[in-house]
Amino acid sequence: AQTVTQSQPEMSVQEAETVTLSCTYDTSESDYYLFWYKQPPSRQMILVIRQEAYKQQNATENRFSVNFQKAAKSFSLKISDSQLGDAAMYFCAYRSATNNDMRFGAGTRLTVKP
Amino acid sequence: NAGVTQTPKFRILKIGQSMTLQCTQDMNHNYMYWYRQDPGMGLKLIYYSVGAGITDKGEVPNGYNVSRSTTEDFPLRLELAAPSQTSVYFCASGYTYNSPLHFGNGTRLTVT
Numbered sequence: 296a297q298t299v300t301q302s303q304p305e306m307s308v309q310e311a312e313t314v315t316l317s318c319t320y321d322t323s324e325s326d327y328y329l330f331w332y333k334q335p336p337s338r339q340m341i342l343v344i345r346q347e348a349y350k351q352q353n354a355t356e357n358r359f360s361v362n363f364q365k366a367a368k369s370f371s372l373k374i375s376d377s378q379l380g381d382a383a384m385y386f387c388a389y390r391s392a393t394n395n396d397m398r399f400g401a402g403t404r405l406t407v408k409p
Numbered sequence: 410n411a412g413v414t415q416t417p418k419f420r421i422l423k424i425g426q427s428m429t430l431q432c433t434q435d436m437n438h439n440y441m442y443w444y445r446q447d448p449g450m451g452l453k454l455i456y457y458s459v460g461a462g463i464t465d466k467g468e469v470p471n472g473y474n475v476s477r478s479t480t481e482d483f484p485l486r487l488e489l490a491a492p493s494q495t496s497v498y499f500c501a502s503g504y505t506y507n508s509p510l511h512f513g514n515g516t517r518l519t520v521t
Binding site for chain 1 (some may be wrong): 440449497507514
């Protein structure tokens with residue numbers, strides 16, 4: 296079964312600075328999808344960004360971008376110009392294209408310091 | 410358009426009791442999922458469904474049952490509740506296998 300590993304339980308960043316959250320995954324598949332979700336204290340899960348494994352170009356959504364390294368099975372999230380509202384738990388997720396389930400990492404708690 | 414609706418928001422159960430967590434979505438999504446999130450942890454997949462009448466086990470299915478009689482509803486049944494089932498439960502849905510998931514607001518369950 297696929298596993299998702301987030302090696303940073305906690306990270307902090309100064310407001311307006313840039314931070315990178317790490318994610319690695321283990322799979323034998325060639326076709327899959329990767330996601331970053333944000334969970335603020337409200338507990339709501341919010342999609343941040345998504346990457347298709349067949350695309351070489353890294354996904355970008357405003358201040359959020361990813362560094363997708365397929366061979367290394369790495370999928371890091373970069374947050375630029377960090378804002379206080381970015382403080383949350385961030386989860387990396389792997390979605391198989393063949394067996395329909397979706398697996399999450401343990402999460403990284405991001406603190407943004409004013 | 411309500412999205413994914415979970416009820417109840419909170420529940421306290423005694424050991425051995427049973428209950429059903431309700432989940433309904435109004436987006437006509439085929440794929441639906443149940444996750445549990447233990448304190449400080451990520452989400453663990455309990456069960457999922459790719460359409461009405463079809464369900465499959467995830468990582469941690471023991472102690473739970475599901476059914477999918479309609480596209481909209483995907484209830485999760487807990488039989489003989491145990492303290493290990495104390496968690497926050499999330500229901501989610503997606504349109505296709507590669508669509509992002511839409512999550513409900515979660516149900517906080519405590520078993521004492």
